Amino acid sequence: MTEAGAIPPVLLVGCGRMGSALWRGWQAQGLSPSVVVDPTPADLAPPHVKVGDAGQVPAGFRPAIIVLAVKPQMAERVLPAILPFTNDAVVLSIMAGRTIDGLAALLGNTAVVRAMPNTPAAIGRGVTVACAGPGVQLAQRELCDRLLAAAGTTAWVDDEALLDAVTAVSGSGPAYVFLLAELLEAAAIEQGLPAPLARTLARLTVSGSGALLDASPDEDAGSLRRAVTSPGGTTESALGVLMADVAWPASIRAAIEAATQRSQALAR
Ligand SMILES: NC(=O)C1=CN([C@@H]2O[C@H](COP(=O)(O)OP(=O)(O)OC[C@H]3O[C@@H](n4cnc5c(N)ncnc54)[C@H](O)[C@@H]3O)[C@@H](O)[C@H]2O)C=CC1
Numbered sequence: 278m279t280e281a282g283a284i285p286p287v288l289l290v291g292c293g294r295m296g297s298a299l300w301r302g303w304q305a306q307g308l309s310p311s312v313v314v315d316p317t318p319a320d321l322a323p324p325h326v327k328v329g330d331a332g333q334v335p336a337g338f339r340p341a342i343i344v345l346a347v348k349p350q351m352a353e354r355v356l357p358a359i360l361p362f363t364n365d366a367v368v369l370s371i372m373a374g375r376t377i378d379g380l381a382a383l384l385g386n387t388a389v390v391r392a393m394p395n396t397p398a399a400i401g402r403g404v405t406v407a408c409a410g411p412g413v414q415l416a417q418r419e420l421c422d423r424l425l426a427a428a429g430t431t432a433w434v435d436d437e438a439l440l441d442a443v444t445a446v447s448g449s450g451p452a453y454v455f456l457l458a459e460l461l462e463a464a465a466i467e468q469g470l471p472a473p474l475a476r477t478l479a480r481l482t483v484s485g486s487g488a489l490l491d492a493s494p495d496e497d498a499g500s501l502r503r504a505v506t507s508p509g510g511t512t513e514s515a516l517g518v519l520m521a522d523v524a525w526p527a528s529i530r531a532a533i534e535a536a537t538q539r540s541q542a543l544a545r
């Protein structure tokens with residue numbers, strides 16, 4: 278029986294970076310006995326069970342929700358084996374590019390929710406956008422939202438096509454921010470700073486600026502940027518390079534467009 282307030286039983290398929298980040302959030306909230314399918318050997322603390330293959334899920338297990346967190350290319354291999362567990366369960370997929378229609382075609386009549394989280398979920402600071410497919414009941418949508426909210430902020434869209442741009446902006450977005458930290462570190466070394474100091478400055482500048490943005494809900498990013506920029510000063514010199522039309526405005530636009538198009542191309 279489901280404990281009052283606990284998250285009902287979950288079948289998690291794929292417990293890598295994103296799956297394990299989500300799992301940690303659910304455990305912190307209290308999770309009814311659940312099952313993880315992943316071929317990697319680590320065990321789970323009881324009452325949860327980990328099996329290496331979807332075919333080994335205990336036959337009597339009745340999940341309220343099945344979360345698909347394997348690579349998109351694994352879907353065809355994994356989905357047939359979870360069919361015996363789809364009865365009343367809603368399927369929540371975080372696989373990039375895998376469409377609601379495509380998954381529903383593989384899963385028969387099952388209710389499908391598609392979502393795009395991001396890796397700050399690992400510290401409860403992710404952001405996820407979700408879209409409910411046809412036939413998803415309100416209670417199923419609320420359950421999906423509860424599971425996703427354990428990893429941070431959630432938003433829902435009615436138009437699934439928007440998930441391509443969401444994937445480009447927030448799904449892939451942490452990589453762009455980490456790239457900025459990498460490039461700052463390399464440039465600092467080029468200017469003669471010792472490597473350990475360059476690394477510290479780059480990391481703390483990125484993380485501290487993110488924290489300041491987070492702590493300033495009433496200020497937009499442009500105003501925080503202007504607060505750093507003294508007329509005729511050093512920041513202005515740097516921003517003259519970065520904000521030239523051919524520099525960051527063009528490259529960020531092109532990068533988001535490329536990722537959006539890639540997400541569209543992956544659709545199936
Ligand atoms: N990493 C990211 O930033 C984001 C990833 N996603 C999506 O999340 C999904 C998972 O991505 P990651 O966690 O990054 O990948 P990952 O490679 O860290 O995790 C995938 C997991 O699936 C397991 N696996 C492999 N074959 C399996 C099978 N037959 N049955 C069950 N599990 C199996 C692997 O052992 C691994 O632990 C992908 O579809 C990706 O598009 C979505 C948003 C962000």
Ligand SMILES: O=C(O)[C@@H]1CCC=N1
Pocket residue numbers: 373444448449
């Ligand atoms: O790069 C990818 O395809 C996945 C989706 C968003 C982040 N990682």
